[in-house]
Amino acid sequence: MGDTIFGKIIRREIPADIVYEDDEVLAFRDLNPQAPVHVLFIPKRAIPTLDDAQPEDVALLGRLLLAAAGYARREGFAEQGYRVVNNCREYGGQTVYHLHLHLLAGRHLGWPPG
Ligand code: DGP
Numbered sequence: 001m002g003d004t005i006f007g008k009i010i011r012r013e014i015p016a017d018i019v020y021e022d023d024e025v026l027a028f029r030d031l032n033p034q035a036p037v038h039v040l041f042i043p044k045r046a047i048p049t050l051d052d053a054q055p056e057d058v059a060l061l062g063r064l065l066l067a068a069a070g071y072a073r074r075e076g077f078a079e080q081g082y083r084v085v086n087n088c089r090e091y092g093g094q095t096v097y098h099l100h101l102h103l104l105a106g107r108h109l110g111w112p113p114g
Contacts, residue, residue, distance in 0.1 A: 006042050006098040024060060025067045027103075036106025037077065041068045047099040050088045068103045077105045085113075 009016045010026055019039055020027035030038040041064050047053055053061060065084065072078040082105035087094040 004046070004096050004098040006040075006096055006100065007046060010042070010044055020067060020071055022063075022067070024063055027067060027071060030102065034102075035104040035109065037075070037082070037104065039068075039071065039103045041071075041101040041103060042098060048097040049094060050086050050099055053099065064101050068101055071103065072105065075105075081105070083109050 005014070008014045009018075009028060016028035018026065018028045020041075024044055025041060026044055027039050027041045030040050043060050043064060045060065047057060047060075068084050069078070072082050082103060085102040085104065086092075086099070087102070
């Protein structure tokens with residue numbers, strides 16, 4: 001499995017605006033925000049895509065989701081609402097092959113997405 005720019009962020013080889021960290025999860029602001037709040041939640045143990053996730057990753061995937069939900073609650077926009085998205089491979093719009101959740105908030109988000 002190849003390294004990605006997110007691996008460099010985890011290892012602090014390149015800077016990022018980190019907003020949350022625990023032993024398994026790192027969250028930082030997206031370089032190209034699509035909403036007033038746009039944070040990426042990534043596992044420190046790289047999995048390329050959601051399609052590569054295995055049954056043994058179930059707890060890690062749950063931790064990613066709960067990390068995003070906890071951040072939304074702490075930051076005070078959970079009641080107003082938000083969106084959590086995973087882009088999987090080419091047609092899903094994935095550009096960085098280190099599984100991540102996008103947390104988008106702070107404006108009314110349209111549906112369906114483009
Ligand atoms: P995706 O298209 O789902 O693979 O999302 C990748 C996101 O990662 C995209 O919204 C832009 C963001 N991104 C790419 N490179 C960097 C970086 O070096 N730093 C930060 N903070 N975000 C990045």
